[in-house]
Amino acid sequence: MHVRRLEAPVRVHRAFPGPNGEAIVPVVHVGPGLLPGDRLDMDVRVEKDAHVIMVPQSALKVHGSVGDVDAVQVIRVRVADGGWLELHGGLVIPFPHARLLQRIEVHLAPTARLVVTERWVTGRSLEWGRFATLDALLQVWRDGVLRFQDRTYL
Numbered sequence: 001m002h003v004r005r006l007e008a009p010v011r012v013h014r015a016f017p018g019p020n021g022e023a024i025v026p027v028v029h030v031g032p033g034l035l036p037g038d039r040l041d042m043d044v045r046v047e048k049d050a051h052v053i054m055v056p057q058s059a060l061k062v063h064g065s066v067g068d069v070d071a072v073q074v075i076r077v078r079v080a081d082g083g084w085l086e087l088h089g090g091l092v093i094p095f096p097h098a099r100l101l102q103r104i105e106v107h108l109a110p111t112a113r114l115v116v117t118e119r120w121v122t123g124r125s126l127e128w129g130r131f132a133t134l135d136a137l138l139q140v141w142r143d144g145v146l147r148f149q150d151r152t153y154l
Contacts, residue, residue: 010040015052022051022084029090033061034071036099042075046112049082056090064097065132075104079112086115093121094131102136110143120152 010030015023027042034040046052062071079085087104094100106114116138122129133154140148 022053024053026057027054028057033063035063036065036069039072044077046079046083046085048080051084053086055088059091059093062094062098062100064095065099070099070101073102077106079108081109081111084113089118091119096127096130098131099133104138106140108142
């Protein structure tokens with residue numbers, strides 16, 4: 001594993017081997033969650049024949065906004081031939097008046113494999129449904145052709 005550049009509030013812990021030789025990579029958000037105006041950008045590259053499982057340490061809290069200011073999370077992924085990425089998102093918890101714009105863009109080589117999971121709740125029990133906007137777009141491209149697209153807009 002090679003980390004080229006990293007800035008707070010995201011940290012990547014040392015990878016550890018899984019039972020089948022895959023690299024399990026814990027991704028940690030060390031801040032209080034996403035605040036209005038925050039922007040997290042992550043670029044991930046999985047090399048030829050590598051198997052990587054990215055897992056979050058905990059849930060991602062999205063704090064409320066005053067006005068129309070989004071918190072933004074963008075993840076861009078490239079998986080080389082024979083590579084395999086499992087990208088597991090943490091549980092996203094939007095607080096009242098939260099606004100989240102999330103984009104995940106994946107580019108796969110011809111023999112690359114991918115698993116993506118997203119987990120959402122619509123707020124904690126007393127705040128259920130009081131967020132402002134959740135806008136999440138997942139796009140998967142293979143050989144430059146859009147093969148899959150899913151959007152959640154609430």
